[in-house]
Amino acid sequence: MDTAYFIETIIKIVVLLLVFSALAGFGTYFERKVLAFMQRRLGPMHVGPYGLLQIAADGIKLFTKEDIVPQNVVGPIFKIAPVITAATAFMAAAAIPFMPSFTIFGYEVHPIISDINVGILYILGVMAIGLYGPLLGGMASANKWSLISAARAASVFISYEVVSGLSLLAPIMMVGSLSLIDFNNYQTGGVGSWMIWSQPVAFILFLIAAFAETGRTPFHLIANDHEIIDGFGTEYSGMRWGLFFIGEYANMFFISFVIALIFLGGFGDGSVGGALALLGKVSFIFFFFLWTRAAWPDVRPDQLMWLCWKVLMPIAVINIVITGIVIMF
Amino acid sequence: MANEITITIDGKEIETQEGEFILNAARANDIFIPAICYLTRCSPTLACRICLVEADGKQVYACNAKTKSGMNITTTTENIERERRAIMEVYDVNHPLQCGVCDQSGECELQNYTLEMGVDSQNYTIADVDRPSVDWGHIHYDPGLCIVCERCVTACKDMIGDNSLKTVPRGAGAIDGAFKESMPKDAYAMWNKLNKSVIGLTSGEEMLDCTSCGECAAVCPVGALVDTDYIYTSNAWEHKQVPATCGHCSAGCQISYDTKHTSIDNPEEKIYRVSNEWNYVSLCGAGRYGFDYQNSDVTKDETAFGAALDAFKKADTINFTSTITNEEALILQKMKDKFGYRLVNKDAQDFKTFLRDYSVVSRSSIYGSDLEKVHNTDFVVSVGSALKSDNPNARYAFNNAVQMKGAGLYFHPVADPVVDGMSKNVVSINHAPLQEEAVLYLLLDLFGNKDLLPTKIIDYLATFHSMKTVTVTETIKEKVVTQVTKKVVNKETGEEEEVTSDVTKMVPKKVSKEVEVDDNRLLEIVGAPDKFEETLQKLLKKKETFSLIVGPDLYTHPSSQNIARLVALIEKYSAFELVMIPTLTNTLGVGLICDLDDEAGEYAIGYNTQGDYVLSALGDGDLDMPAINQQEGTLTSINKRVNPTNVAVGYGGYVLNDIANALGLKAEYTIDYTEQLPTARGFKTRKFDDLPNHYTNAGEEVRGYLLGKMPVRMKKDEHVVAIDEDQALDGTLVYLANPVRQFTPFTNKAHQLISEGGLYMSESALSGSELQVGDEVSVKTEAGEVSVKVISDNKIDGEIAYLPTFDANINSEALFGGYRFTTASIEKV
Amino acid sequence: MSFEKFKDRNVGEDGYYMVDIEDYPETGWGKFKQVASRSLKGELFVGLWVVLREMFKFDIHTVQYPKEKLPIGPRYRAVHKMLRLFESGTERCIGCGLCEKICISDCIRMDTKYDENSRKEVTEYSINLGRCIFCGYCAEVCPELAIVHGGRYENASEQRAHFVEFEDMLTPIDALKAGQQEEYPGFGAIIPGSDKSVKKTPLAY
Incomplete structure (x- = not known):
């Protein structure tokens, strides 16, 4: 391995970590603001102009808050759980091309940490490991709310991985590759060539599965405040809780990138316009996450299971069969 | 005595005494008749006229109409209601609407009756005159609020005997003549009187100079008369009323300590005033104003307590005074039983001895009467007591009896202007000290039943009588017959003739004649005024019930044994009922409970008195004790009643019971001893918490319990000895007594009474000597010497000065060899 | 809704x-x-x-509380005010103690004395606002309209002593002179038209 590649990768990792950690913060700001506006409120207003420095205030608070490890928790596991959540979220980002490649000082930069040929498989796999964060954290907390939350997390993640995996099979069959670069290149022919048109069912299924796996409303039952307090996060404080938080928001961003890359044409032909278009698409999907939270109620856990196994999974299978038949002929 | 009769009030049949006032009969039977000016026990004033009732079809005033058998009384008729409403309207005319700040604060009878009579509009009017409020010293008078019910005047005259208040002209204009026609009759008459007067001082001076009892302010139905110390400090409804018994003298008056938090910053209870059931009990100035004598800011000082225990282990004697409760006395007695302490208490010892000597003759463990009975007798005699300062309630009883158509004799060496000023029906005789026996012999001679008295005594009394010839100048009317010759014209003849006829005329003529009269030398010995016997005859007219009050002078008298026997003989062989004034608050109780010793031992504990180790409720001893207003317990009063008293203000230190417990006695609280008080001495086994402390509507005293009479197991002996006529104290005399409103160092601790003691001299004695008020003098007797200031006291008269006991800085008792009078030399230093 | 309807609201069919x-x-x-x-x-x-739609309309209803406050009704019962007489500027309180008496949470206390003008003077007055339940009885019972309720409802403090500052309640004299004291229309105020129900006393002079 040459040194330049090594340095480049290190730089890319650092940039990615910093940018998305910060984005998690901005994400909360936007979430609060968007939700507030939709509910005819103002949202944060006091820290900085229009409450802009709220993120800094929250950051200071999270970093300086006492790190409480309650008496009856399983210490090491309790401590490692938030790290797993955050780490898996960022690990998944390794296979995502955030931008088209560009040249700087004569050096060609690929804004992807590693274009592995099993990109999608890798992303799905790593995100699946993310299950361990809530699961271990919830089980180690010695708290009944956390335990219920852990159980729910396990069931939801395992169930919806099936849906997300099956729904992506059809697009993969069409592209014939697991690399996200290939996916992007498959859809360079303008809006008409986007996967969403040829695979609308897969798009909707994957979108629903994305909501479930990031634990967002209407599937927010893993940490449903009004019934199980903060679920697995109940006993956490300070920056440990903050890691869960960063993980959740980083996940939202990454899944937005994935959806945009697979179904909405990615960065297209790699031009600047394409890059901006990708950011626009990602932003919209992120906004959609917030939008649904303002508009929709949560579903019950049993409804969620019912929806997964009796509705979404059969549809996904049927979609694969139909796609296969169409490709065959 | 009066007969039981039945009368009907508003259809309700009630039993009462014949001749009782209708109002009292109704009140005793819970029938409401409005009345403002009437005071129970005093004579009807007839100022308010609101107690109108209809008796057998005739309108009468319930407060002065007497009941007759079968009387039918209606308390309201249409006319009476009209009168009452008009009366209340008149009272409200020009009455300031300052109820918000008035000190009566809702305890106002004007307010109550105005609402009761439903006065919602005013029909009468008159121009008001300027009536500025005045400060009379300890009393503050606001004539603007005054409704001139004259209750203060009545109380001061009929109960207290000071006669310090009277009605004076108001200077108001005449009432509009039109009202005479339009108004109900009684209301107009009442208004007419009301409009002419306000209350003023009899003396005409600016400041009230009386015995300062404050009873006038207590009886005031509105906020016109208020204690100056209390004015505007609190509202009546804020007070917690602690029913108690006054701890200053042996009268044992029922009082209520009215307490409240001290201030916003200080939540501790503080006594703001003392209130009383003024219809049934009258307080003196010490009882009313001497309430804050508590031993305050005391904490449990464990070292002092340990030292006290050591002292008790070391001691063989306990000196104490009688200003303690029965329970404490019992604790001391129990400590004596257990550890053999000698209990030394001079005044209780003297009183106890006197009672025992009395019992030998009377066959009764205790005197037969009480002050309640004295109130209702019509001839009262007081011997051996400076009545107004020894026991003010005895003085009120004396005065009340005299005022209610009675009469009285007051025997005391020290002339008392207050007694003299009560009534012309009181004769006070200022005999020489040590001649109390002669007084008692005189009483025996004058009132004793000669048929029953032992012959020896009759014979002895006869030795004082002799016949003497006096020249009496009499005015007789002589018949004078004169012959008058007139010229008369003869009708028949028409001629003038001289006719002589006899004319008889009655002409007054002064005649001197020699008369043989009985001469009673006893009168001379006691120094009775001229013509005493004639005066006495007048005083004794229509008198049926007799009371004798004897006082502390006799207990310490050198021949007290003989005196006690004479007193018993008087009670036995005459119509007199007897009351003795116990010297201090609980002298009677201590005397009954404790077995007292004469001589102190080597190491003495002093309780409120001197000793090698001093327990003191005055706060000046080695270990603090609670004062009586900080204690639960009982006090035995002159009325032979065991009265409960309660805690008015908190106390944080140790009590006698703690010491007793530490030494091996066992009782959780001091009042656990209440039921253990000796039944053999007349006490009852009743728990403290079961003792009541109130008066009923009929005026019946429901307080504690009465001491039982115990059989006397001594040999009967009615022997008395003759008077030693030569017994006399020569030279300048000094008496041991206190000024009014002072009894003990406890009264002197109260912020309204605090004063410096001295040698109290009458104004006449002062002007006759070279001494000036404020001069430092040295009073020297055989027993000792003190140096004091001269104080002028216009409440005594004559040459005898007195030294007080209330000032702890003057050890005046040391000057006296027991008897309350002594010869002394007074020299200016 | 009429009173009858209000009482029978579970019986009728209309409107449901x-x-x-x-x-x-x-x-x-x-x-x-x-x-x-x-x-x-x-x-x-x-x-x-x-x-x-609501987001784009941007019709925001937030009141930014410490900076902006909603107006409160004149009968609102917040921290008490002690008023002064308009004419003389002296305190209206006469020290009658009725507020102290009626206070159901026992949080009013006053010390009074006889002053040199022969009047009842309130030397100290305190309301323990930490204990007060703002029932309004004191204002209702006050015969002089001296104690009334004000509109100051922000009474959090870090010290209990701050709950009893009399000076905070009394209208400052300069505020009175500036005409800032307003008659209180709430609890205990004179009912409009009550003059008619008062009978006149005949005053001939």
């Missing part, structure tokens, strides 16, 4: 309708149909539309 609630589907197919109909009917999108 039954909410159309379907029975819960019991078969799997029924449930699928329900999901399908709910998903495809567009109810979800209606929700999305409504919140989006």
Whole structure:
């Protein structure tokens, strides 16, 4: 391995970590603001102009808050759980091309940490490991709310991985590759060539599965405040809780990138316009996450299971069969 | 005595005494008749006229109409209601609407009756005159609020005997003549009187100079008369009323300590005033104003307590005074039983001895009467007591009896202007000290039943009588017959003739004649005024019930044994009922409970008195004790009643019971001893918490319990000895007594009474000597010497000065060899 | 709603309708149909539309509390005020103690004395606002309209002593002179027209 590649990768990792950690913060700001506006409120207003420095205030608070490890928790596991959540979220980002490649000082930069040929498989796999964060954290907390939350997390993640995996099979069959670069290149022919048109069912299924796996409303039952307090996060404080938080928001961003890359044409032909278009698409999907939270109620856990196994999974299978038949002929 | 009769009030049949006032009969039977000016026990004033009732079809005033058998009384008729409403309207005319700040604060009878009579509009009017409020010293008078019910005047005259208040002209204009026609009759008459007067001082001076009892302010139905110390400090409804018994003298008056938090910053209870059931009990100035004598800011000082225990282990004697409760006395007695302490208490010892000597003759463990009975007798005699300062309630009883158509004799060496000023029906005789026996012999001679008295005594009394010839100048009317010759014209003849006829005329003529009269030398010995016997005859007219009050002078008298026997003989062989004034608050109780010793031992504990180790409720001893207003317990009063008293203000230190417990006695609280008080001495086994402390509507005293009479197991002996006529104290005399409103160092601790003691001299004695008020003098007797200031006291008269006991800085008792009078030399230093 | 209707509100039929609630589907197919109909009917999108519309309308109702305050009604019962007489500027309180008496949480206390003008003077007055329940009885019972309720409802403090500052309640003399004291229309104020119910006392002079 040459040194330049090594340095480049290190730089890319650092940039990615910093940018998305910060984005998690901005994400909360936007979430609060968007939700507030939709509910005819103002949202944060006091820290900085229009409450802009709220993120800094929250950051200071999270970093300086006492790190409480309650008496009856399983210490090491309790401590490692938030790290797993955050780490898996960022690990998944390794296979995502955030931008088209560009040249700087004569050096060609690929804004992807590693274009592995099993990109999608890798992303799905790593995100699946993310299950361990809530699961271990919830089980180690010695708290009944956390335990219920852990159980729910396990069931939801395992169930919806099936849906997300099956729904992506059809697009993969069409592209014939697991690399996200290939996916992007498959859809360079303008809006008409986007996967969403040829695979609308897969798009909707994957979108629903994305909501479930990031634990967002209407599937927010893993940490449903009004019934199980903060679920697995109940006993956490300070920056440990903050890691869960960063993980959740980083996940939202990454899944937005994935959806945009697979179904909405990615960065297209790699031009600047394409890059901006990708950011626009990602932003919209992120906004959609917030939008649904303002508009929709949560579903019950049993409804969620019912929806997964009796509705979404059969549809996904049927979609694969139909796609296969169409490709065959 | 009066007969039981039945009368009907508003259809309700009630039993009462014949001749009782209708109002009292109704009140005793819970029938409401409005009345403002009437005071129970005093004579009807007839100022308010609101107690109108209809008796057998005739309108009468319930407060002065007497009941007759079968009387039918209606308390309201249409006319009476009209009168009452008009009366209340008149009272409200020009009455300031300052109820918000008035000190009566809702305890106002004007307010109550105005609402009761439903006065919602005013029909009468008159121009008001300027009536500025005045400060009379300890009393503050606001004539603007005054409704001139004259209750203060009545109380001061009929109960207290000071006669310090009277009605004076108001200077108001005449009432509009039109009202005479339009108004109900009684209301107009009442208004007419009301409009002419306000209350003023009899003396005409600016400041009230009386015995300062404050009873006038207590009886005031509105906020016109208020204690100056209390004015505007609190509202009546804020007070917690602690029913108690006054701890200053042996009268044992029922009082209520009215307490409240001290201030916003200080939540501790503080006594703001003392209130009383003024219809049934009258307080003196010490009882009313001497309430804050508590031993305050005391904490449990464990070292002092340990030292006290050591002292008790070391001691063989306990000196104490009688200003303690029965329970404490019992604790001391129990400590004596257990550890053999000698209990030394001079005044209780003297009183106890006197009672025992009395019992030998009377066959009764205790005197037969009480002050309640004295109130209702019509001839009262007081011997051996400076009545107004020894026991003010005895003085009120004396005065009340005299005022209610009675009469009285007051025997005391020290002339008392207050007694003299009560009534012309009181004769006070200022005999020489040590001649109390002669007084008692005189009483025996004058009132004793000669048929029953032992012959020896009759014979002895006869030795004082002799016949003497006096020249009496009499005015007789002589018949004078004169012959008058007139010229008369003869009708028949028409001629003038001289006719002589006899004319008889009655002409007054002064005649001197020699008369043989009985001469009673006893009168001379006691120094009775001229013509005493004639005066006495007048005083004794229509008198049926007799009371004798004897006082502390006799207990310490050198021949007290003989005196006690004479007193018993008087009670036995005459119509007199007897009351003795116990010297201090609980002298009677201590005397009954404790077995007292004469001589102190080597190491003495002093309780409120001197000793090698001093327990003191005055706060000046080695270990603090609670004062009586900080204690639960009982006090035995002159009325032979065991009265409960309660805690008015908190106390944080140790009590006698703690010491007793530490030494091996066992009782959780001091009042656990209440039921253990000796039944053999007349006490009852009743728990403290079961003792009541109130008066009923009929005026019946429901307080504690009465001491039982115990059989006397001594040999009967009615022997008395003759008077030693030569017994006399020569030279300048000094008496041991206190000024009014002072009894003990406890009264002197109260912020309204605090004063410096001295040698109290009458104004006449002062002007006759070279001494000036404020001069430092040295009073020297055989027993000792003190140096004091001269104080002028216009409440005594004559040459005898007195030294007080209330000032702890003057050890005046040391000057006296027991008897309350002594010869002394007074020299200016 | 009239009083009669208010009392009989469970009896009448008018103005009420039954909410159309379907029975819960019991078969799997029924449930699928329900999901399908709910998903495809567009109810979800209606929700999305409504919140989006509100966002763009930007009709914000937030009151930024410490900086902005809503006006409160004149009869609101917040921290007490002690008023002064308009003419003389002296305190209206005469020290009658009725507020102290009526206070059901026993939080009013006053010390009074006889002053040199022969009047009752209130030397100290305190309301323990930490204990006060703002029932308004004191204002209602006050015969002089001296103690009234004000509009200052922010009475959090870090020290209990701050709950009893009399000076904070009394109208400052300069504020009175500036005409800033207003008569209180709330609890205990004179009822309009009450003059008519007062009978006149004949005053001939």
